[in-house]
Amino acid sequence: MNSNIHTANNGKQVISFTKNGEYFFEKGIHAYQKKDLKRAEKYLRRAIKLEPDEPVFICQLAAILADLGEYNKSNDLLLYVLDEIDGDMNECHFFLANNYANLGLFSEAHKAVKKYIENEFDGEFYEDAQDLLDLLLDENEEFEFPEVEEDRLIVLHEQAKTCLEKGQISKAIKVLEDMVAEYPNYWTAHNLLAEALVLAGKTELAIEMLERVIEKDPTNLNAYCNLVVFYRELGHHEKVKAVIEALKVVHPFNIDHYYKVATTLGLVEEHEQAYERFQFLAKKGFEGSAVYYHRFAVAAFQTGRMQKAEALWEKSEMRDGEVAQFYLKKLKKGLLKPEDVQYNYIIPTGV
The missing domain is CATH 1.25.40.10 (Tetratricopeptide repeat domain)
Incomplete structure (x- = not known):
């Protein structure tokens, strides 16, 4: 010392x-x-x-x-x-x-x-x-490991996600492009690559990729969810409207897919629909991360449920405090405005 x-x-x-x-x-x-x-x-x-x-x-x-x-x-x-x-x-x-x-x-x-x-x-x-x-x-006594390829895909996918979380966009794109080239029908990699391309400022390219995915896999829910957000970013209002109407009637059995739909509806400002989806997950006993409770809180706030929003941000704070602390402090002082409250799990700048 x-x-x-x-x-x-x-x-x-x-x-x-x-x-x-x-x-x-x-x-x-x-x-x-x-x-x-x-x-x-x-x-x-x-x-x-x-x-x-x-x-x-x-x-x-x-x-x-x-x-x-x-x-x-x-x-x-x-x-x-x-x-x-x-x-x-x-x-x-x-x-x-x-x-x-x-x-x-x-x-x-x-x-x-x-x-x-x-x-x-x-x-x-x-x-x-x-x-x-x-x-x-x-x-596995014979040590054949029939799931070797699946294991490798999971590891590569996690590696790409980690790169994105650290802001290493180019590195993530390289990993995902290699995955797509080697496993062209592994749609999860296509979806994550599209998200990475958007972060790199290549939204049009991301949209083209996801539209090709949907042509080959018309039931790919993640592709639809990503597309509607990207369409909205580029101002393709008619396409946004069409996908939103389709998402409103989708109620996936898979909990992760249900959460994805709830988040997507929130991102395109269908707050009441998003809140209903998050509420359904809560009733099913879904226990999520700090990000989940934050997004649920945003949906509650944007639909005028202030006490519920506060309780949800408190749950988020218990898991990972920084973002939730920011919103709780502003909420309790009456300084939160709807335009400042976002589903993305970051502290807004200039607020």
Whole structure:
């Protein structure tokens, strides 16, 4: 821990300590050992903020996230260490293998644990890695892994989503273009690529792509939902109206699709319809993320249900506070205007 010595007015020396990354790392480890995972996560994030290139800090946060069941977020950190900081940090492969196994991605888990065993024959986790490999072999005795391609698609899709969340638009487009070329009928990649193209300012190209998807797969709900938002952005009012009318009568059995329709109706300012869809999800016991509660709150606010909006933003705040805190503060002061309240999970600028 760094320290500085100062002289007080009475002539005595006063030692002040600088709280560096190591300080918060140790606090995080202490909380982790006491099974206080949320506090441990908080301290590790502070440590990483102070020393963002320290791989041990990042790996420890990845371990905490895995214990919290946030396997994809944990993997993002581990892959970041391998790709950007230290490609020889082989324990990352072991942690990745565990996460993939927990996600049911057994072929990816097998590849990761094999890489660890090959590189760390006397490593700290060698015996655990051998045990994990045995479990994976038991899962499929012939080790054919018929779902290898599906596993790979899921991993690539998550990689592209992570790139978009980090603002790495070009990198995401490259991953998705390769996926579309290799798996031309994997419509999920087409939809995500369209979203990436819009973020890159290529909305017309995104629309052309989704229209081709619908020609080949006329029941592709995600493509319709994305299209109506893109049409609206370019002012294609008649096309917007036609798709909205179609979406109003669609009630998918799949909960994720139902949520997508609710969000889309909100984005095109069909607030009452959006609110009814979110309310239906709530009645079905749907428990979502901070983003879900935020969007539900926006629909409530835009339809004049202020108390409901406040309660929903409070739920969002409990899960991930920053955006919800912004809206709650404005709402309680009576400063929220409909034009300032948006479904996108960001803090509006200029408000």
